[in-house]
Amino acid sequence: MACEWWFYHLERPPLAAALAPLFEKCLERGWRVLVSSDDSQALDEIDAELWNWRDDSFLPHGRDGELAEQQPVLLTTGEKNLNNAKILVLLGGKDCGRHDPPYERVMVVFEDGDGAARGMARTQYKRAKDQSAPVRYFRQTSSGGWQEQ
Numbered sequence: 001m002a003c004e005w006w007f008y009h010l011e012r013p014p015l016a017a018a019l020a021p022l023f024e025k026c027l028e029r030g031w032r033v034l035v036s037s038d039d040s041q042a043l044d045e046i047d048a049e050l051w052n053w054r055d056d057s058f059l060p061h062g063r064d065g066e067l068a069e070q071q072p073v074l075l076t077t078g079e080k081n082l083n084n085a086k087i088l089v090l091l092g093g094k095d096c097g098r099h100d101p102p103y104e105r106v107m108v109v110f111e112d113g114d115g116a117a118r119g120m121a122r123t124q125y126k127r128a129k130d131q132s133a134p135v136r137y138f139r140q141t142s143s144g145g146w147q148e149q
Contacts, residue, residue: 002100002131002132002133002134003100003101003102003103003104003105003106003133004104004105004106004133004134004135004136005105005106005108005124005125005128005133005134005135005136006105006106006107006108006135006136006137006138007107007108007110007121007124007125007135007136007137007138008022008107008108008109008110008138008140008146009110009112009121009137009138009139009140010109010110010111010112010140011111011112011139011140012140012142012144013111014045014049015042015045015046015049015091015109015111016045016046016049016050016053017049017053017144018109018140018144019035019046019050019089019109020050020053020054020057020059021145022089022107022146023050023059023061023073024057024059026073026086026087027059027060027072027073031085031086031087031104032071032072032073032074032083032084032085032086032087033072033073033074033083033085033086033087033088033089034074034076034081034082034083034085034087034088034089034103035073035074035075035076035089035091036076036077036078036079036088036089036090036091036094036096037075037077037090037091037092037094038077038092038093038094039077039091039092040077042091042092043063043075043076043077044063046075047061047062047063047075050073059073060072060073061073061074061075062074062075063075063076064076064077064078064082068082068083069082069083069084070083071083079096081102081103085103086103086104086105087103087104087105087106087107088101088103088105088106088107089106089107089109090106090107090108090109090124091109091110091117092110092111092114092117093110093114093116093117093119093120093121094120095120095123095124100131100133106124108120108121108124108125125137136148137149
């Protein structure tokens, strides 16, 4: 089965608040998640915000380094699947460089104001469509949820 490509158009930061519900759904399904970005500072911010996301929720995650293989959600600047993830999340215009990566799903999350990331998402979308991969596109709603377009 081909890797699915899901695109998330973020219009209302913070990024961690938009990502957390997606991560929860993945973990509910027993899927590990690898989150990759070239921006280490952005990953630090996401890491800090996820620890405080909701008082009634615990979202287990960690940064690359020690015990990376044990993290249900791994935040990394790398591309190695150290935590045996089924889901790859690409942030900030990151590309995995493959038309059919070894994941069940790739989630491309891009912020509306980031022209470079938006451009990369368009390229990835076209590449996935050209390869006949399953593709879905979601836009953030005014309440912060996601609606398929």
